Amino acid sequence: MIWPAAASDASMAAVKDLSDIGQRARDLLRQLPAGVTLVAAAKSRTPQQVRAALDAGIADIGHNYVQEAQAGIAALGREAARWHLIGHLQRNKVKRAVQLFDIIESVDSARLADALESACAAAGRVMPVLVEVNSAAEQQKTGVWPGRVEALVCHLAGCEHLRVEGLMTLGRFAPDPEACRPSFRLMRQLFEDISRAAIPGVRMRWLSMGMSDSWLVAVEEGANMVRIGTALFGPRQG
Numbered sequence: 274m275i276w277p278a279a280a281s282d283a284s285m286a287a288v289k290d291l292s293d294i295g296q297r298a299r300d301l302l303r304q305l306p307a308g309v310t311l312v313a314a315a316k317s318r319t320p321q322q323v324r325a326a327l328d329a330g331i332a333d334i335g336h337n338y339v340q341e342a343q344a345g346i347a348a349l350g351r352e353a354a355r356w357h358l359i360g361h362l363q364r365n366k367v368k369r370a371v372q373l374f375d376i377i378e379s380v381d382s383a384r385l386a387d388a389l390e391s392a393c394a395a396a397g398r399v400m401p402v403l404v405e406v407n408s409a410a411e412q413q414k415t416g417v418w419p420g421r422v423e424a425l426v427c428h429l430a431g432c433e434h435l436r437v438e439g440l441m442t443l444g445r446f447a448p449d450p451e452a453c454r455p456s457f458r459l460m461r462q463l464f465e466d467i468s469r470a471a472i473p474g475v476r477m478r479w480l481s482m483g484m485s486d487s488w489l490v491a492v493e494e495g496a497n498m499v500r501i502g503t504a505l506f507g508p509r510q511g
């Protein structure tokens with residue numbers, strides 16, 4: 274059995290957790306310059322925690338995993354937010370992803386693009402996509418290499434059911450956010466080069482970069498979409 278005192282401690286902790294999320298969300302929204310969209314990075318968070326962020330005024334939720342997104346969207350409703358896929362997409366999950374997300378930020382190969390194109394054609398919809406760039410040029414990470422971004426954008430521009438809307442990157446994982454600045458600056462350069470190339474069907478709107486520790490530097494370097502998890506929801510459990 275659950276002792277009444279223990280139960281009420283647990284539920285008070287849960288209430289405090291949700292009100293802390295609301296407070297942090299309002300603080301972040303206040304700090305972000307106008308025109309910068311805050312995407313709440315919701316991996317491993319509960320629908321209640323995501324709901325608290327939405328209630329505080331966040332409108333965009335990012336998921337890394339198709340299955341987790343499916344559960345979250347089922348709990349909160351398709352209309353509750355704009356749903357972003359920010360994690361690596363496996364080709365066997367493409368069909369489900371096309372049903373769930375409003376934008377896919379992690380397109381990093383022509384093969385994935387082709388799989389998405391046929392799933393979107395079958396579903397009769399056009400999907401906004403961002404090209405994920407391995408801007409720190411680190412071998413282990415996802416994302417297309419900087420030198421291959423424009424070729425992938427051109428490939429995507431030929432996909433009738435995909436619409437390129439910008440670029441996304443993780444940047445470097447480093448304790449010092451300044452270490453991310455060179456890769457963010459490179460992203461801005463790529464973004465501007467591709468905008469200037471004026472590729473038909475491509476509308477460069479979003480430069481998605483910056484996380485809890487690095488969003489300030491990212492915004493300084495031109496990000497207009499930041500993806501924040503820990504600084505919003507608190508440290509992840511487990």
Ligand SMILES: *Cc1c(COP(=O)(O)O)cnc(C)c1O
Binds near residue numbers: 314500501503
């Ligand atoms: C987890 C995650 C984030 C947010 O990271 P935090 O450091 O927790 O803010 C942003 N983007 C992606 C792709 C992520 O997986």
